[in-house]
Amino acid sequence: MFDWFVLPFTLGLVFLLGFIAWKFTSWIKSLTQEDQEKLVKSLATRKTLVSIREIISESLLHRKIFKTNRMLGYMHMSLAFGWLLLILAGNLESRIFNHGEMGPPYVPIFFRFFHPNPEIFRFHQEFSFLMDLLLVFVLSGVALAYYKRLNSKFLGLKKTTKHVMGDRIALTALWFIFPLRLLAESFSSGAFGGGSFLTSTTGSFLNSFLPSEILYYPFWLAYSSALGMFFVALPFSRYMHIPTETLLIVLRNAGIKEQKSHTGFTDVELNSCSRCGICIDSCQLSSAAAINNVQSVYQLRDIRYNTVDQDRSLNCLMCGRCDQACPVGIDIAAIRQIKRNELNPGMKEEYSYVHPAKAQQADVVYFAGCMSHLTPSIKHSVVQSFKKGGINFWFMDETESICCGRPLLLAGKSEEAKALMQKNKTAIEQSHAKALVTNCPICYKMFKNEYGLDIPVYHHSQYFAGLIENNLMQLEKQNITAVYHDPCELGRGSNVYKEPRKVLNQALTLISAEEEGEKSLCCGGSLGNTTISTEQRNKITQDACDTLLKQNPDVLITSCPLCKKTFQKVSDVPVYDLAEIVNGAIVINTKNKSKANQNSKIIKKELLEEEISNQTYPD
Amino acid sequence: MPDFGYKISKDRQINFDENSKNLFAEVAMREPSVYRCISCGTCAATCSAAQFTSYSLRKMILLLKRGEDKEVITSVSRCMLCGKCQLACPMGVNTRNLILSIQNAIKKLSHV
Numbered sequence: 073m074f075d076w077f078v079l080p081f082t083l084g085l086v087f088l089l090g091f092i093a094w095k096f097t098s099w100i101k102s103l104t105q106e107d108q109e110k111l112v113k114s115l116a117t118r119k120t121l122v123s124i125r126e127i128i129s130e131s132l133l134h135r136k137i138f139k140t141n142r143m144l145g146y147m148h149m150s151l152a153f154g155w156l157l158l159i160l161a162g163n164l165e166s167r168i169f170n171h172g173e174m175g176p177p178y179v180p181i182f183f184r185f186f187h188p189n190p191e192i193f194r195f196h197q198e199f200s201f202l203m204d205l206l207l208v209f210v211l212s213g214v215a216l217a218y219y220k221r222l223n224s225k226f227l228g229l230k231k232t233t234k235h236v237m238g239d240r241i242a243l244t245a246l247w248f249i250f251p252l253r254l255l256a257e258s259f260s261s262g263a264f265g266g267g268s269f270l271t272s273t274t275g276s277f278l279n280s281f282l283p284s285e286i287l288y289y290p291f292w293l294a295y296s297s298a299l300g301m302f303f304v305a306l307p308f309s310r311y312m313h314i315p316t317e318t319l320l321i322v323l324r325n326a327g328i329k330e331q332k333s334h335t336g337f338t339d340v341e342l343n344s345c346s347r348c349g350i351c352i353d354s355c356q357l358s359s360a361a362a363i364n365n366v367q368s369v370y371q372l373r374d375i376r377y378n379t380v381d382q383d384r385s386l387n388c389l390m391c392g393r394c395d396q397a398c399p400v401g402i403d404i405a406a407i408r409q410i411k412r413n414e415l416n417p418g419m420k421e422e423y424s425y426v427h428p429a430k431a432q433q434a435d436v437v438y439f440a441g442c443m444s445h446l447t448p449s450i451k452h453s454v455v456q457s458f459k460k461g462g463i464n465f466w467f468m469d470e471t472e473s474i475c476c477g478r479p480l481l482l483a484g485k486s487e488e489a490k491a492l493m494q495k496n497k498t499a500i501e502q503s504h505a506k507a508l509v510t511n512c513p514i515c516y517k518m519f520k521n522e523y524g525l526d527i528p529v530y531h532h533s534q535y536f537a538g539l540i541e542n543n544l545m546q547l548e549k550q551n552i553t554a555v556y557h558d559p560c561e562l563g564r565g566s567n568v569y570k571e572p573r574k575v576l577n578q579a580l581t582l583i584s585a586e587e588e589g590e591k592s593l594c595c596g597g598s599l600g601n602t603t604i605s606t607e608q609r610n611k612i613t614q615d616a617c618d619t620l621l622k623q624n625p626d627v628l629i630t631s632c633p634l635c636k637k638t639f640q641k642v643s644d645v646p647v648y649d650l651a652e653i654v655n656g657a658i659v660i661n662t663k664n665k666s667k668a669n670q671n672s673k674i675i676k677k678e679l680l681e682e683e684i685s686n687q688t689y690p691d
Numbered sequence: 692m693p694d695f696g697y698k699i700s701k702d703r704q705i706n707f708d709e710n711s712k713n714l715f716a717e718v719a720m721r722e723p724s725v726y727r728c729i730s731c732g733t734c735a736a737t738c739s740a741a742q743f744t745s746y747s748l749r750k751m752i753l754l755l756k757r758g759e760d761k762e763v764i765t766s767v768s769r770c771m772l773c774g775k776c777q778l779a780c781p782m783g784v785n786t787r788n789l790i791l792s793i794q795n796a797i798k799k800l801s802h803v
Binding site for chain 1: 742798
């Protein structure tokens with residue numbers, strides 16, 4: 073069974089499989105030794121089953137895209153899952169027909185060409201019906217893809233990705249594959265009979281005014297060519313994500329993660345990006361500041377094709393909203409960070425002048441961080457709360473504050489950051505403290521993930537939550553409604569969502585904001601972005617603040633000094649840090665409640681007065 | 692020389708025939724908001740590095756504008772990039788990128 077028209081498909085397929093085998097091998101080879109061992113260990117274990125389940129739910133059914141938008145999910149599912157079913161059912165049909173023999177790979181694909189009306193075969197009607205049904209399923213996805221070009225909002229996308237040449241070629245081929253299959257099968261049906269509800273109907277309709285006997289061959293050739301073209305274009309386009317995503321899932325389930333520098337895993341992640349563009353809508357640079365060429369989809373593409381530059385790499389808030397939205401689950405922030413490190417101009421920093429703080433012995437080290445020194449009411453509140461709670465603490469950066477190093481790290485200067493980290497670490501270790509508390513999420517993330525300290529690191533919200541839970545601190549509920557803003561570095565960055573709410577619920581009534589938790593907006597003050605102008609920042613801040621204040625809360629609360637400072641510029645209601653609320657609501661002596669209530673009310677009044685003066689003269 | 696109780700100050704003339712403003716031009720191209728600086732000194736007052744050493748962004752900008760690059764080149768890398776100056780700046784100068792731009796420009800021009 074052979075005909076010349078199968079050549080474009082067959083050659084394309086051979087090329088594609090060869091290319092994938094070569095790429096997969098080289099990526100796995102460039103994993104670190106440790107990661108390779110992890111991969112080998114994970115094979116044929118429970119992890120394999122987890123991977124298979126994830127491949128089915130994500131690569132085929134596209135569960136996460138369904139969560140973003142049902143239509144968009146259906147479009148991806150019908151193309152991926154529908155196509156696979158078409159291949160599987162075609163193979164089964166061809167096998168049963170040929171009494172179990174496999175034959176060359178083109179036989180099932182072009183089955184209707186070789187056997188347009190296989191009446192000799194028992195299940196031919198059932199199979200014809202099934203194949204037509206699956207074709208309708210896939211074609212409905214293709215129709216949605218066409219319509220997405222005209223009206224992407226219908227599929228839940230405000231902005232879509234701008235594609236490069238390779239993507240356009242592959243996309244065009246993909247758009248033609250299934251309509252051509254429909255026409256080819258229809259003409260075969262028109263000429264020789266066979267087919268089911270779809271191909272037989274369109275076949276007899278087309279046959280009524282077109283010469284099917286002449287046209288069927290060119291259409292099978294065109295179908296084969298479209299497939300061949302798609303297979304050849306695939307490795308150079310975004311469709312490389314189809315094979316690569318399965319590898320990504322296997323590697324990820326083996327416990328492999330992004331490292332500090334580019335590895336084979338980074339390549340796998342880069343190639344797994346389908347450029348669906350879901351990250352574009354989640355990006356506040358796009359929605360609030362009209363910057364449309366730096367989003368993750370473009371960053372990953374530019375890194376993959378080696379056309380990335382430093383400016384665009386640094387033009388990102390590093391807020392992590394795109395990481396959260398990405399249906400493939402690519403560790404976008406980590407990849408951008410790797411690129412920033414590589415592109416760092418490398419002018420050596422000079423920190424010999426910085427000397428570590430003189431350590432004091434205490435149970436708890438309190439680190440306020442640079443930004444808290446710009447918002448003194450926060451550090452004051454933390455210190456007061458600690459004193460009220462009778463905690464033996466040392467205020468490490470009270471007078472001479474050394475930066476935690478995260479701003480340097482975010483700018484791609486990881487080596488320089490280490491110099492500062494060493495100085496802070498020395499002081500912390502010398503204090504022999506049992507815990508480190510900071511009220512700055514930026515510092516918190518840094519201390520927790522990069523310092524490698526022997527003692528636990530707490531954000532003040534966690535620490536206060538712990539005190540309350542153990543009845544070491546009691547807060548008095550006040551008649552205030554508030555919206556809580558999740559700082560990026562604390563929420564998405566460190567997965568701390570519950571504790572701040574636990575604390576705040578003791579002190580006031582929280583109302584939910586439109587975008588909160590994992591979807592929380594960035595305040596716009598982010599240290600991750602060095603490129604955008606102050607005006608662009610203000611737009612992002614205004615936009616985020618408007619969204620947060622939609623429910624008309626009495627106050628806006630956050631747990632990051634930088635967020636507070638940023639929101640204060642535009643907010644109509646007072647902006648507090650969690651520490652200020654805690655300090656105002658602490659019941660000092662639980663035995664003498666009435667007196668304590670009086671006390672806390674006075675504190676609350678002072679707080680509001682202080683806030684009003686802060687609004688006029690920023691602290 | 693007799694001691695008059697005072698002495699002649701070192702010459703502080705800036706010779707623009709000798710001082711090149713190339714570095715400033717390169718920096719201003721990368722971060723145009725440097726033109727907004729009114730030399731108020733808020734950045735220097737809030738600076739974390741300034742607690743330890745004499746470090747002043749205000750001074751660096753003035754020196755750059757005059758083409759006196761030497762001190763800028765030796766001191767610019769003391770910045771910890773913490774970003775307090777950016778929040779404090781009343782004119783909205785993008786100070787963090789300004790520092791990075793000075794570093795980039797120094798590196799670029801020293802290669803030329």
